[in-house]
Amino acid sequence: MQAAAGMEPDLPARAIRAAGLKVTAPRLAVLEMLRGAPHSSAEDIFAGIRSALPGTSTQAVYGILSAFAAAGLVRRFDPPGSPTRFECRVGDNHHHIVCVRCRAVRDVDCVVGQAPCLQPSDDSGFVVFAAEVTFNGLCKTCQEQAAHTEV
Numbered sequence: 001m002q003a004a005a006g007m008e009p010d011l012p013a014r015a016i017r018a019a020g021l022k023v024t025a026p027r028l029a030v031l032e033m034l035r036g037a038p039h040s041s042a043e044d045i046f047a048g049i050r051s052a053l054p055g056t057s058t059q060a061v062y063g064i065l066s067a068f069a070a071a072g073l074v075r076r077f078d079p080p081g082s083p084t085r086f087e088c089r090v091g092d093n094h095h096h097i098v099c100v101r102c103r104a105v106r107d108v109d110c111v112v113g114q115a116p117c118l119q120p121s122d123d124s125g126f127v128v129f130a131a132e133v134t135f136n137g138l139c140k141t142c143q144e145q146a147a148h149t150e151v
């Protein structure tokens with residue numbers, strides 16, 4: 001058994017095991033890639049791991065991501081007008097800000113510090129435990145580009 005001090009590189013394997021899933025090379029590659037590149041789509045991840053895992057496919061990556069999401073290991077996020085993104089940051093009630101031009105996604109911390117950030121004006125009798133907010137805007141790069149092209 002490894003000492004606790006050397007645990008960092010083994011973290012993805014531990015996380016997969018803790019989620020009740022078997023550790024496989026493709027699962028490890030997907031989770032490692034996602035840790036380094038949050039809000040990636042299945043396509044993005046496939047592009048990042050295909051050279052290391054020639055036998056894999058977008059469909060396989062999507063299957064792995066779905067299993068991870070079902071096990072609570074990753075969170076899925078559907079920005080309007082672009083493919084589903086995945087991230088390892090789960091369970092903290094964070095929101096997203098999306099650039100309407102280049103589709104860049106950034107995290108926004110929970111607005112009031114605890115879930116749900118918002119109370120609906122009429123909850124129809126539901127018990128509300130989470131609110132997912134997508135802020136739409138223009139990222140810095142796109143603001144600069146817009147300023148140049150408008151001249």
Ligand SMILES: [Zn+2]
Nearest residue numbers: 099102139142
């Ligand atoms: Zn942008």
Ligand SMILES: [Zn+2]
Nearest residue numbers: 087089106107
């Ligand atoms: Zn996020």
